[in-house]
Amino acid sequence: MSDTTVVVAGAGPTGLALACGLRAGGVPVRVVDKAEGPSATSRALGLQPRGSEVLDRLGALVDLPQRSVHIGQVITHVNGEPMARLKVGQRTKLVTRPGLIISQAEVEARLRRRLSDLGVEVEWGREVLAADQNSQGVTVRFADGQVRADWLVGCDGAHSRVRKAAGIGFPGVAVIERFLLADVRADLPLPRDAVSVWLRGDQMVGAFPLPGTDVWRLMAPAPAGTAEDLEPDGLLAALAGVLQDHARLPAAVAREALWTSTFRIHRRLASSYRRGRILLCGDAAHIHSPFGGQGMNTGLGDAENLAWKLALVATGRAGTALLDTYQAERRPIAQEVLKSTSAMTRMIVGETPLARAVRDRIFVPLMNRPLVQRLIWEKSSQLKVTYRNGPLAPRSLPNWSTRGPHAGDRVPDLECVRDDGSPTRLHAELRSHWALLLPTTSEHPCAAIARRHLGETGTVTVLTPADPRSQQIMLVRPDAHLAWRGTSPAALSQWLTRTLGHDHTR
Secondary structure, eight states, X not given: OOSEXXXXXOOSHHHHHHHHHHHHTTOOEEEEESSSSOOSOOSOOEEOHHHHHHHHHHTOOTTHHHHSEEEOEEEEEETTEEEEEEEOSOOXXXXXXXXXXXXXXXXXXXXXXXXXXXXXXXXXXXXXXXXEEETTEEEEEETTEEXXXXXXXXXXXXXXXXXXXXXXXXXEEEXXXXXXXXXXXXXXXSOTTEEEEEEETTEEEEEEEOSSTTEEEEEEEOOTTOOTTOOHHHHHHXXXXXXXXXXXXXXXXXXXXXXXXXXXXXXXXXXXXXXXXXEEOGGGTEEOOSTTSOHHHHHHHHHHHHHHHHHHHHXXXXXXXXXXXXXXXXXXXXXXXXXXXXXXXXXXXXXXXXXXXXXXXXIHHHTTSHHHHHHHHHHHTTTTOXXXXXXXXXXXXXXXXXXXXXXXXXXXXXXXXXXXXXXXXXXXXXXXXXXXXXXXXXXXXHHHHHHHHHTGGGOEEXXXXXXXXXXXXXXXXXXXXXXXXXXXXXXXXXXXHHHHSSOTTO
Protein backbone atom coordinates (compact mmCIF):
# COMPACT_ATOMS: atom_id res chain seq x y z
CA MET A 1 0.00 0.00 0.00
CA SER A 2 1.31 3.45 -0.92
CA ASP A 3 2.07 6.21 1.59
CA THR A 4 1.08 8.83 -0.97
CA THR A 5 0.02 9.02 -4.59
CA VAL A 6 2.83 11.19 -6.00
CA VAL A 7 6.25 12.15 -4.66
CA VAL A 8 7.73 15.23 -6.33
CA ALA A 9 11.51 15.46 -5.88
CA GLY A 10 12.66 19.06 -6.07
CA ALA A 11 11.07 22.24 -4.71
CA GLY A 12 12.10 24.59 -7.50
CA PRO A 13 9.55 26.35 -9.72
CA THR A 14 8.87 23.20 -11.76
CA GLY A 15 8.33 20.86 -8.81
CA LEU A 16 6.22 23.37 -6.90
CA ALA A 17 4.07 24.15 -9.96
CA LEU A 18 3.53 20.44 -10.59
CA ALA A 19 2.56 19.84 -6.96
CA CYS A 20 0.10 22.77 -7.04
CA GLY A 21 -1.51 21.41 -10.20
CA LEU A 22 -1.78 17.91 -8.76
CA ARG A 23 -3.29 19.08 -5.47
CA ALA A 24 -5.77 21.30 -7.29
CA GLY A 25 -6.69 18.17 -9.25
CA GLY A 26 -7.40 16.27 -6.04
CA VAL A 27 -4.21 14.18 -5.91
CA PRO A 28 -2.30 13.53 -2.64
CA VAL A 29 1.30 14.69 -3.13
CA ARG A 30 4.51 15.04 -1.11
CA VAL A 31 7.30 17.44 -2.13
CA VAL A 32 10.85 16.69 -0.98
CA ASP A 33 14.07 18.63 -1.50
CA LYS A 34 17.66 17.93 -0.47
CA ALA A 35 18.26 21.57 0.56
CA GLU A 36 17.80 22.50 4.18
CA GLY A 37 15.48 25.35 3.26
CA PRO A 38 14.42 27.75 0.52
CA SER A 39 17.12 29.49 -1.51
CA ALA A 40 17.35 33.27 -1.33
CA THR A 41 19.22 33.56 -4.65
CA SER A 42 18.91 32.05 -8.10
CA ARG A 43 20.29 32.19 -11.61
CA ALA A 44 16.90 32.25 -13.34
CA LEU A 45 15.20 35.64 -13.41
CA GLY A 46 13.15 35.90 -16.59
CA LEU A 47 9.40 35.29 -16.46
CA GLN A 48 7.99 35.23 -19.96
CA PRO A 49 4.28 35.80 -20.68
CA ARG A 50 3.68 32.04 -20.89
CA GLY A 51 5.27 31.57 -17.48
CA SER A 52 3.07 34.32 -16.03
CA GLU A 53 0.00 32.63 -17.51
CA VAL A 54 0.89 29.30 -15.91
CA LEU A 55 1.41 30.91 -12.50
CA ASP A 56 -1.86 32.80 -12.88
CA ARG A 57 -3.77 29.62 -13.72
CA LEU A 58 -2.22 27.97 -10.65
CA GLY A 59 -3.28 30.88 -8.43
CA ALA A 60 0.36 31.75 -7.67
CA LEU A 61 1.02 34.88 -9.75
CA VAL A 62 -0.46 37.20 -7.11
CA ASP A 63 1.71 40.35 -6.83
CA LEU A 64 4.73 39.16 -8.83
CA PRO A 65 4.07 41.60 -11.72
CA GLN A 66 4.07 44.50 -9.25
CA ARG A 67 7.29 43.28 -7.63
CA SER A 68 9.08 42.74 -10.95
CA VAL A 69 11.02 44.91 -13.36
CA HIS A 70 9.06 45.22 -16.60
CA ILE A 71 11.48 44.98 -19.52
CA GLY A 72 10.66 47.10 -22.55
CA GLN A 73 13.82 46.77 -24.62
CA VAL A 74 17.15 45.02 -25.10
CA ILE A 75 19.87 47.50 -26.06
CA THR A 76 22.77 45.90 -27.90
CA HIS A 77 26.09 47.72 -28.26
CA VAL A 78 28.77 46.70 -30.75
CA ASN A 79 32.30 47.93 -30.08
CA GLY A 80 30.93 50.34 -27.51
CA GLU A 81 28.26 51.93 -29.72
CA PRO A 82 24.50 51.23 -29.42
CA MET A 83 23.50 49.37 -32.58
CA ALA A 84 20.05 47.93 -31.84
CA ARG A 85 17.09 48.54 -29.57
CA LEU A 86 15.01 45.39 -29.56
CA LYS A 87 11.60 46.32 -28.22
CA VAL A 88 10.06 43.60 -26.10
CA GLY A 89 7.07 43.71 -23.83
CA GLN A 90 4.98 45.37 -26.51
CA ARG A 91 1.33 44.38 -26.68
CA THR A 92 0.49 42.43 -29.81
CA LYS A 93 -2.56 40.47 -30.86
CA LEU A 94 -0.88 37.40 -29.36
CA VAL A 95 1.03 38.81 -26.38
CA THR A 96 -0.78 40.95 -23.82
CA ARG A 97 1.52 40.49 -20.80
CA PRO A 98 4.96 42.06 -20.29
CA GLY A 99 8.22 40.24 -19.85
CA LEU A 100 9.20 40.31 -16.18
CA ILE A 101 12.53 40.22 -14.39
CA ILE A 102 12.03 38.65 -10.99
CA SER A 103 14.21 36.29 -8.99
CA GLN A 104 13.37 32.61 -9.22
CA ALA A 105 13.44 32.69 -5.41
CA GLU A 106 10.45 35.08 -5.46
CA VAL A 107 8.57 32.81 -7.86
CA GLU A 108 9.25 29.83 -5.60
CA ALA A 109 8.00 31.74 -2.56
CA ARG A 110 4.64 32.45 -4.24
CA LEU A 111 4.32 28.83 -5.34
CA ARG A 112 5.11 27.57 -1.83
CA ARG A 113 2.44 29.87 -0.42
CA ARG A 114 -0.09 28.53 -2.94
CA LEU A 115 0.93 24.94 -2.19
CA SER A 116 0.56 25.59 1.53
CA ASP A 117 -2.96 26.92 0.91
CA LEU A 118 -3.63 23.58 -0.79
CA GLY A 119 -2.46 21.74 2.33
CA VAL A 120 1.09 20.70 1.41
CA GLU A 121 4.41 21.82 2.94
CA VAL A 122 7.82 21.13 1.44
CA GLU A 123 9.85 18.47 3.27
CA TRP A 124 13.31 20.07 3.40
CA GLY A 125 16.54 18.16 3.96
CA ARG A 126 15.24 15.01 2.27
CA GLU A 127 17.45 13.94 -0.61
CA VAL A 128 16.38 11.09 -2.84
CA LEU A 129 19.14 8.48 -2.59
CA ALA A 130 17.53 5.73 -4.64
CA ALA A 131 14.24 4.71 -6.19
CA ASP A 132 13.01 1.22 -7.03
CA GLN A 133 9.84 0.63 -8.99
CA ASN A 134 7.53 -2.18 -10.02
CA SER A 135 4.16 -2.29 -11.72
CA GLN A 136 2.40 -1.19 -8.53
CA GLY A 137 4.48 1.82 -7.48
CA VAL A 138 7.83 3.32 -6.51
CA THR A 139 9.84 3.00 -3.31
CA VAL A 140 11.72 6.26 -2.74
CA ARG A 141 14.65 5.93 -0.35
CA PHE A 142 16.06 8.70 1.86
CA ALA A 143 18.77 8.75 4.54
CA ASP A 144 16.10 8.53 7.22
CA GLY A 145 13.81 5.95 5.67
CA GLN A 146 11.64 5.39 2.64
CA VAL A 147 8.28 6.36 1.13
CA ARG A 148 6.07 4.22 -1.07
CA ALA A 149 4.29 6.15 -3.83
CA ASP A 150 2.26 5.35 -6.91
CA TRP A 151 4.34 7.80 -8.95
CA LEU A 152 7.66 9.64 -8.62
CA VAL A 153 8.46 12.79 -10.59
CA GLY A 154 12.02 14.10 -10.76
CA CYS A 155 12.13 17.90 -10.73
CA ASP A 156 15.54 17.81 -9.08
CA GLY A 157 17.65 19.62 -11.65
CA ALA A 158 20.48 18.89 -14.03
CA HIS A 159 22.15 16.39 -11.67
CA SER A 160 18.84 14.62 -11.01
CA ARG A 161 19.10 11.60 -8.72
CA VAL A 162 15.66 10.54 -9.92
CA ARG A 163 16.78 10.49 -13.55
CA LYS A 164 19.82 8.42 -12.64
CA ALA A 165 17.72 6.04 -10.53
CA ALA A 166 15.41 5.50 -13.50
CA GLY A 167 18.38 4.79 -15.78
CA ILE A 168 17.45 7.54 -18.23
CA GLY A 169 20.27 8.97 -20.33
CA PHE A 170 21.08 12.69 -20.45
CA PRO A 171 23.29 13.20 -23.51
CA GLY A 172 24.58 16.59 -24.54
CA VAL A 173 27.54 18.90 -24.98
CA ALA A 174 29.08 22.01 -23.46
CA VAL A 175 28.17 25.22 -25.30
CA ILE A 176 30.38 27.68 -23.40
CA GLU A 177 32.93 26.63 -20.84
CA ARG A 178 32.57 29.23 -18.09
CA PHE A 179 30.43 32.25 -17.25
CA LEU A 180 30.73 34.72 -14.38
CA LEU A 181 27.60 36.05 -12.72
CA ALA A 182 27.04 38.56 -9.93
CA ASP A 183 24.12 40.42 -8.41
CA VAL A 184 25.54 43.77 -7.38
CA ARG A 185 24.71 47.17 -6.01
CA ALA A 186 25.88 49.57 -8.67
CA ASP A 187 25.38 53.10 -9.93
CA LEU A 188 24.90 52.27 -13.59
CA PRO A 189 23.78 55.12 -15.87
CA LEU A 190 21.50 52.75 -17.76
CA PRO A 191 17.72 52.64 -18.29
CA ARG A 192 15.94 50.52 -15.71
CA ASP A 193 13.46 49.12 -18.25
CA ALA A 194 16.18 47.66 -20.45
CA VAL A 195 18.64 44.80 -20.61
CA SER A 196 21.93 46.24 -21.86
CA VAL A 197 24.41 44.08 -23.76
CA TRP A 198 27.88 44.96 -25.07
CA LEU A 199 29.61 42.90 -27.77
CA ARG A 200 33.24 43.29 -28.78
CA GLY A 201 34.95 40.55 -30.72
CA ASP A 202 34.46 37.27 -28.86
CA GLN A 203 33.64 39.02 -25.58
CA MET A 204 30.31 40.17 -24.19
CA VAL A 205 28.84 41.51 -20.98
CA GLY A 206 25.21 41.95 -20.01
CA ALA A 207 23.55 44.11 -17.34
CA PHE A 208 20.06 43.21 -16.14
CA PRO A 209 18.08 45.51 -13.82
CA LEU A 210 16.76 43.69 -10.75
CA PRO A 211 14.01 44.82 -8.38
CA GLY A 212 15.49 47.53 -6.15
CA THR A 213 16.70 50.99 -7.06
CA ASP A 214 20.39 50.13 -7.56
CA VAL A 215 20.53 46.35 -7.94
CA TRP A 216 21.82 44.80 -11.17
CA ARG A 217 22.87 41.41 -12.46
CA LEU A 218 26.12 41.34 -14.41
CA MET A 219 27.02 38.36 -16.57
CA ALA A 220 29.96 37.67 -18.90
CA PRO A 221 32.14 34.81 -20.15
CA ALA A 222 35.17 34.40 -17.91
CA PRO A 223 38.12 36.34 -19.40
CA ALA A 224 41.11 34.26 -20.41
CA GLY A 225 43.32 33.48 -17.45
CA THR A 226 40.56 33.93 -14.85
CA ALA A 227 41.23 31.75 -11.80
CA GLU A 228 38.87 28.84 -11.19
CA ASP A 229 38.36 29.54 -7.49
CA LEU A 230 37.45 33.24 -7.46
CA GLU A 231 36.26 34.74 -4.22
CA PRO A 232 33.21 37.05 -4.47
CA ASP A 233 35.38 40.20 -4.44
CA GLY A 234 37.63 38.79 -7.14
CA LEU A 235 34.68 37.78 -9.29
CA LEU A 236 33.14 41.23 -8.88
CA ALA A 237 36.44 42.83 -9.86
CA ALA A 238 36.64 40.63 -12.97
CA LEU A 239 33.11 41.59 -14.05
CA ALA A 240 33.71 45.26 -13.28
CA GLY A 241 36.83 45.10 -15.45
CA VAL A 242 34.87 43.62 -18.36
CA LEU A 243 32.21 46.29 -17.90
CA GLN A 244 34.88 48.98 -17.93
CA ASP A 245 36.56 47.59 -21.05
CA HIS A 246 33.40 47.18 -23.11
CA ALA A 247 30.84 49.63 -21.68
CA ARG A 248 33.32 52.38 -20.79
CA LEU A 249 31.96 52.52 -17.26
CA PRO A 250 34.29 53.07 -14.30
CA ALA A 251 34.96 49.90 -12.36
CA ALA A 252 33.99 51.72 -9.17
CA VAL A 253 30.30 51.85 -10.20
CA ALA A 254 29.91 48.26 -8.93
CA ARG A 255 30.03 48.88 -5.17
CA GLU A 256 28.99 45.60 -3.57
CA ALA A 257 28.47 41.97 -4.57
CA LEU A 258 25.24 40.56 -3.14
CA TRP A 259 25.71 37.13 -4.72
CA THR A 260 28.21 35.63 -7.13
CA SER A 261 28.40 32.42 -9.10
CA THR A 262 30.18 30.72 -11.96
CA PHE A 263 28.58 28.21 -14.29
CA ARG A 264 29.12 26.33 -17.50
CA ILE A 265 26.52 26.35 -20.24
CA HIS A 266 25.52 22.88 -21.37
CA ARG A 267 22.93 21.62 -23.80
CA ARG A 268 21.40 18.32 -22.67
CA LEU A 269 18.13 16.51 -23.29
CA ALA A 270 16.89 13.39 -21.52
CA SER A 271 16.52 10.40 -23.80
CA SER A 272 13.07 9.80 -22.29
CA TYR A 273 10.71 11.73 -20.02
CA ARG A 274 9.23 8.59 -18.50
CA ARG A 275 10.28 5.13 -17.45
CA GLY A 276 7.43 3.19 -15.92
CA ARG A 277 6.17 5.07 -12.88
CA ILE A 278 9.04 7.59 -12.84
CA LEU A 279 8.79 10.82 -14.82
CA LEU A 280 11.04 13.84 -15.36
CA CYS A 281 10.22 17.56 -15.48
CA GLY A 282 12.13 20.80 -16.01
CA ASP A 283 15.94 20.85 -15.70
CA ALA A 284 15.95 17.14 -14.85
CA ALA A 285 14.78 16.59 -18.44
CA HIS A 286 16.54 19.42 -20.30
CA ILE A 287 19.15 22.11 -19.73
CA HIS A 288 20.31 24.82 -22.10
CA SER A 289 21.77 28.29 -22.38
CA PRO A 290 20.14 30.99 -20.24
CA PHE A 291 20.13 33.41 -23.18
CA GLY A 292 16.53 34.22 -24.09
CA GLY A 293 15.16 33.52 -20.61
CA GLN A 294 13.46 30.26 -21.55
CA GLY A 295 14.55 27.83 -18.82
CA MET A 296 12.19 28.46 -15.90
CA ASN A 297 9.31 29.04 -18.31
CA THR A 298 9.87 25.76 -20.15
CA GLY A 299 9.88 23.94 -16.80
CA LEU A 300 6.61 25.60 -15.79
CA GLY A 301 5.11 24.49 -19.10
CA ASP A 302 6.26 20.92 -18.46
CA ALA A 303 4.69 20.97 -15.01
CA GLU A 304 1.32 22.26 -16.19
CA ASN A 305 1.17 19.76 -19.04
CA LEU A 306 2.00 16.81 -16.80
CA ALA A 307 -0.17 17.86 -13.86
CA TRP A 308 -3.58 17.44 -15.49
CA LYS A 309 -2.57 14.20 -17.19
CA LEU A 310 -1.10 12.61 -14.08
CA ALA A 311 -4.12 13.77 -12.05
CA LEU A 312 -6.49 11.94 -14.40
CA VAL A 313 -4.34 8.79 -14.39
CA ALA A 314 -3.74 8.82 -10.62
CA THR A 315 -7.46 9.12 -9.88
CA GLY A 316 -8.44 6.37 -12.29
CA ARG A 317 -10.12 8.61 -14.88
CA ALA A 318 -7.56 7.76 -17.57
CA GLY A 319 -5.25 4.93 -18.53
CA THR A 320 -1.49 5.21 -18.14
CA ALA A 321 -1.09 5.64 -21.92
CA LEU A 322 -2.16 9.27 -21.44
CA LEU A 323 1.21 9.88 -19.76
CA ASP A 324 3.01 8.99 -22.99
CA THR A 325 1.50 12.13 -24.51
CA TYR A 326 3.47 14.21 -21.98
CA GLN A 327 6.77 13.35 -23.64
CA ALA A 328 5.22 13.47 -27.11
CA GLU A 329 4.01 17.04 -26.53
CA ARG A 330 6.76 18.52 -24.38
CA ARG A 331 10.02 16.95 -25.59
CA PRO A 332 9.78 18.61 -29.06
CA ILE A 333 9.31 21.95 -27.27
CA ALA A 334 12.54 21.35 -25.33
CA GLN A 335 14.36 20.30 -28.52
CA GLU A 336 13.40 23.59 -30.14
CA VAL A 337 14.42 25.60 -27.06
CA LEU A 338 17.81 23.86 -26.95
CA LYS A 339 18.34 24.54 -30.63
CA SER A 340 17.31 28.20 -30.52
CA THR A 341 19.14 29.12 -27.30
CA SER A 342 22.33 27.40 -28.43
CA ALA A 343 22.20 29.26 -31.75
CA MET A 344 21.56 32.54 -29.93
CA THR A 345 24.48 31.93 -27.57
CA ARG A 346 26.88 31.15 -30.40
CA MET A 347 25.65 34.18 -32.33
CA ILE A 348 26.06 36.52 -29.34
CA VAL A 349 29.51 35.26 -28.37
CA GLY A 350 30.75 34.98 -31.96
CA GLU A 351 33.02 31.94 -32.06
CA THR A 352 34.86 32.80 -35.32
CA PRO A 353 35.79 36.05 -37.10
CA LEU A 354 33.19 35.30 -39.80
CA ALA A 355 30.48 34.66 -37.18
CA ARG A 356 31.33 37.95 -35.46
CA ALA A 357 31.20 39.87 -38.74
CA VAL A 358 27.77 38.41 -39.57
CA ARG A 359 26.57 39.18 -36.03
CA ASP A 360 27.77 42.80 -36.05
CA ARG A 361 26.78 43.72 -39.61
CA ILE A 362 23.63 41.67 -40.20
CA PHE A 363 21.96 40.14 -37.14
CA VAL A 364 22.28 43.05 -34.71
CA PRO A 365 21.06 45.73 -37.18
CA LEU A 366 18.13 43.48 -38.13
CA MET A 367 16.87 43.71 -34.55
CA ASN A 368 15.83 47.32 -35.23
CA ARG A 369 13.18 46.22 -37.73
CA PRO A 370 9.61 46.17 -36.30
CA LEU A 371 8.71 42.87 -37.99
CA VAL A 372 11.83 41.16 -36.64
CA GLN A 373 11.13 42.60 -33.19
CA ARG A 374 7.58 41.25 -33.19
CA LEU A 375 8.69 37.80 -34.37
CA ILE A 376 11.42 37.58 -31.70
CA TRP A 377 9.10 38.83 -28.94
CA GLU A 378 6.24 36.48 -29.84
CA LYS A 379 8.57 33.47 -30.09
CA SER A 380 10.30 34.20 -26.78
CA SER A 381 6.92 34.69 -25.07
CA GLN A 382 6.25 30.93 -25.59
CA LEU A 383 2.63 31.74 -26.43
CA LYS A 384 3.13 30.24 -29.88
CA VAL A 385 3.65 26.79 -28.36
CA THR A 386 1.24 24.37 -30.00
CA TYR A 387 0.58 20.65 -29.77
CA ARG A 388 -1.17 20.57 -33.13
CA ASN A 389 -0.54 17.30 -35.01
CA GLY A 390 0.47 15.61 -31.75
CA PRO A 391 -1.09 12.47 -30.23
CA LEU A 392 -4.04 14.40 -28.72
CA ALA A 393 -4.57 16.53 -31.83
CA PRO A 394 -3.79 14.30 -34.81
CA ARG A 395 -3.28 15.81 -38.24
CA SER A 396 -6.46 16.36 -40.21
CA LEU A 397 -7.45 18.08 -43.40
CA PRO A 398 -7.58 21.86 -42.86
CA ASN A 399 -11.00 23.41 -42.56
CA TRP A 400 -10.53 26.91 -43.93
CA SER A 401 -14.03 27.89 -42.81
CA THR A 402 -13.11 27.33 -39.14
CA ARG A 403 -11.99 30.49 -37.41
CA GLY A 404 -9.94 30.49 -34.24
CA PRO A 405 -7.63 27.88 -32.73
CA HIS A 406 -7.30 24.33 -33.97
CA ALA A 407 -6.97 21.31 -31.71
CA GLY A 408 -3.63 21.53 -29.88
CA ASP A 409 -3.35 25.32 -30.15
CA ARG A 410 -3.34 27.66 -27.16
CA VAL A 411 -6.72 29.29 -26.64
CA PRO A 412 -6.47 33.03 -25.87
CA ASP A 413 -7.76 34.40 -22.57
CA LEU A 414 -11.24 35.06 -23.94
CA GLU A 415 -13.83 37.20 -22.23
CA CYS A 416 -16.62 34.81 -21.22
CA VAL A 417 -19.94 34.62 -19.41
CA ARG A 418 -20.72 32.09 -16.68
CA ASP A 419 -24.01 30.20 -16.67
CA ASP A 420 -25.37 32.69 -14.11
CA GLY A 421 -24.69 35.58 -16.49
CA SER A 422 -21.69 37.03 -14.64
CA PRO A 423 -18.60 38.05 -16.66
CA THR A 424 -15.26 36.25 -16.36
CA ARG A 425 -12.21 35.29 -18.41
CA LEU A 426 -11.37 31.84 -19.71
CA HIS A 427 -7.96 31.45 -18.04
CA ALA A 428 -9.31 32.60 -14.69
CA GLU A 429 -11.78 29.70 -14.80
CA LEU A 430 -9.26 26.98 -15.65
CA ARG A 431 -7.26 26.68 -12.41
CA SER A 432 -6.64 22.95 -13.08
CA HIS A 433 -10.18 22.62 -14.47
CA TRP A 434 -11.42 22.01 -17.98
CA ALA A 435 -13.65 24.55 -19.74
CA LEU A 436 -16.43 23.81 -22.17
CA LEU A 437 -17.21 26.82 -24.35
CA LEU A 438 -20.76 26.79 -25.68
CA PRO A 439 -22.12 29.25 -28.26
CA THR A 440 -25.17 29.94 -26.06
CA THR A 441 -25.88 29.84 -22.34
CA SER A 442 -28.46 27.07 -22.75
CA GLU A 443 -27.55 23.61 -21.42
CA HIS A 444 -26.05 21.25 -23.99
CA PRO A 445 -25.61 17.44 -23.99
CA CYS A 446 -21.83 17.93 -24.39
CA ALA A 447 -21.64 19.32 -20.84
CA ALA A 448 -22.99 16.11 -19.32
CA ILE A 449 -20.71 14.00 -21.52
CA ALA A 450 -17.59 15.95 -20.53
CA ARG A 451 -18.43 15.77 -16.83
CA ARG A 452 -19.18 12.07 -17.02
CA HIS A 453 -15.77 11.35 -18.56
CA LEU A 454 -13.63 13.80 -16.61
CA GLY A 455 -15.31 13.44 -13.23
CA GLU A 456 -14.68 15.42 -10.09
CA THR A 457 -10.89 15.54 -10.53
CA GLY A 458 -11.34 17.09 -13.94
CA THR A 459 -14.12 19.50 -13.10
CA VAL A 460 -15.65 21.02 -16.22
CA THR A 461 -16.67 24.67 -16.15
CA VAL A 462 -19.26 25.63 -18.74
CA LEU A 463 -18.77 29.09 -20.25
CA THR A 464 -20.06 31.14 -23.17
CA PRO A 465 -17.66 33.44 -25.05
CA ALA A 466 -18.77 37.06 -24.74
CA ASP A 467 -18.25 37.38 -28.48
CA PRO A 468 -19.17 33.97 -29.92
CA ARG A 469 -17.97 33.82 -33.52
CA SER A 470 -18.80 30.19 -34.18
CA GLN A 471 -21.54 27.71 -33.43
CA GLN A 472 -18.91 25.11 -32.66
CA ILE A 473 -18.28 23.88 -29.12
CA MET A 474 -14.75 23.98 -27.71
CA LEU A 475 -13.34 21.82 -24.92
CA VAL A 476 -10.30 23.55 -23.41
CA ARG A 477 -7.67 21.66 -21.44
CA PRO A 478 -6.50 22.88 -18.00
CA ASP A 479 -3.29 24.17 -19.66
CA ALA A 480 -5.39 26.41 -21.98
CA HIS A 481 -4.82 24.33 -25.12
CA LEU A 482 -7.77 23.32 -27.27
CA ALA A 483 -8.66 19.67 -26.72
CA TRP A 484 -11.59 19.32 -29.11
CA ARG A 485 -14.00 21.40 -31.15
CA GLY A 486 -17.13 20.42 -33.02
CA THR A 487 -20.90 20.19 -32.72
CA SER A 488 -21.57 16.48 -32.20
CA PRO A 489 -21.96 15.08 -28.65
CA ALA A 490 -21.11 11.64 -30.05
CA ALA A 491 -17.85 12.95 -31.52
CA LEU A 492 -16.90 14.51 -28.18
CA SER A 493 -17.63 11.25 -26.38
CA GLN A 494 -15.48 9.35 -28.88
CA TRP A 495 -12.59 11.80 -28.44
CA LEU A 496 -12.72 11.55 -24.64
CA THR A 497 -12.95 7.76 -24.71
CA ARG A 498 -9.97 7.52 -27.06
CA THR A 499 -7.92 10.07 -25.12
CA LEU A 500 -8.59 8.78 -21.62
CA GLY A 501 -8.46 5.13 -22.53
CA HIS A 502 -11.72 4.45 -20.64
CA ASP A 503 -15.40 4.64 -21.53
CA HIS A 504 -16.95 6.43 -18.55
CA THR A 505 -20.37 6.59 -20.16
CA ARG A 506 -21.14 3.03 -19.07
